[in-house]
Amino acid sequence: MCEAPTLDLKNTVSPEEWETRINLAACYRLVENLGWGDLIYTHISAKVPNTGHYLVNAFGLSFDEVTASNLVKVNLDGKILDETPFDINPAGFTIHSAVHEARDDAHCVIHLHTNETIAVATLKEGLLPLSQYACFSLSSLGHHGYExxxxxxxxxxxxxxxxxTHNHLLLPNHGALTLGxxxxxxxxxxxxxxxxxxxxxxxxxxxxxxxxxxxEIVEGIYKQANVVHSxxxxxxxxxxxxxxxxxxxxxTFAS
Known part of the structure; x- marks a missing residue:
């Protein structure tokens, strides 16, 4: 069996960067556990605090192989900044770098290709206000056509x-993106x-x-959520x- 290279960066990066690495690696594992992954494709990126640097998954690893240490650090041009045996998917980071560049509040960007988001994004009527979950997305939803x-x-x-200024994006024929x-x-x-x-x-x-x-309920959902979350x-x-x-x-994601 061919095993992925093992790295240990815990004591070589700042505490702030290590915390971001832990959270981002955990997110990859949760996405995989929920069945939202797409083999080695799609990406989740996060900004390293107080820098212009970003973390993204190594191209060639499945989401259940992602660890805090094997995340790859890049700049907005996708240039790899640390010594690593891994590359990144340039097509994937094009999308993420664009969002990070445009939105200072986009400390994390998730882009996935789930069957359900592709299907709804591709319907002419798009996402409809048929559930409470839809209200949260419809309150801040944009669309980007497939290119x-x-x-x-x-x-x-x-x-x-x-x-x-949207926090959710549906991409017809393609999938979905959220930021936060x-x-x-x-x-x-x-x-x-x-x-x-x-x-x-x-x-x-x-x-x-x-x-x-x-x-009017869709429009007021964020105000109601603010009450719930205090x-x-x-x-x-x-x-x-x-x-x-x-x-x-x-x-092992935290290694």
């Missing part, structure tokens, strides 16, 4: 325009969007007439529990 594999840097500007000020926020936004797409497809599969949620975000509330779950699943 093929993201290797054309000219696409970056169009992607940035389409994401605008923390790994936990981006993860919970993807969780809500994924569940919304799953539920919509289940409802539509019945062929029965659905009861939509009123527009001023913090859903990611801040849920992430500690998700991190504990990642340790229970397989603590």
């Amino acid at each position: 093929g594999l993201a290797v054309d840097h000219a696409e970056r500007r169009r992607l940035q325009s389409d994401i605008g 000020p923390t790994v936990g926020d981006a993860f919970m936004r993807m969780y809500d969007l994924q569940r919304a797409c799953e539920i919509q497809l289940m409802i539509q599969a019945t062929g029965a007439e659905a009861i939509p949620i009123a527009p 001023g913090s975000t859903g990611g801040q509330k849920s992430w500690p529990a998700m991190l504990r779950k990642a340790y229970r699943l397989d603590p």
Whole structure:
């Protein structure tokens, strides 16, 4: 069996960077556990605090092989900054670097190719207000049309325009993207969007007439969520529990 190279960066990076590495690696393992992965493809990136550097998965590793130490550190041009045996997927980081560049609050960006997000994104009516989960996404949802594999840097500007101030993005024929000020926020936004797409497809599969949620309720959902979370975000509330779950699943991500 061919094993992936093993690295240990715990004592060679700053405590802030190591914490980001732990959270990002945990996110990869949780995404894989939930069945949202796509072999070695798709990406989750996170900004190293107080730097212009970013962490992303090594190209060629499955999500259940990602560890805090084998994440690759790059700049916005995708240049690898540390000595590492790994490369990155240039097409994948084109999308992430565009979002990180345009949004100072995008400390974490998750881009996935789940069946359900591709299906709903590709429907002409897109995501519909058919569940509570959909409300969270519809309150801050953009769309970016498919242009093929993201290797054309000219696409970056169009992607940035389409994401605008939104926190969720549906990409017809392609998948979904969420961002957040923390790994936990981006993860919970993807969780809500994924569940919304799953539920919509289940409802539509019945062929029965659905009861939509009123527009004014969709518009007020974030204010209501603020009451539930007592001023913090859903990611801040849920992430500690998700991190504990990642340790229970397989603590090797933290190596």
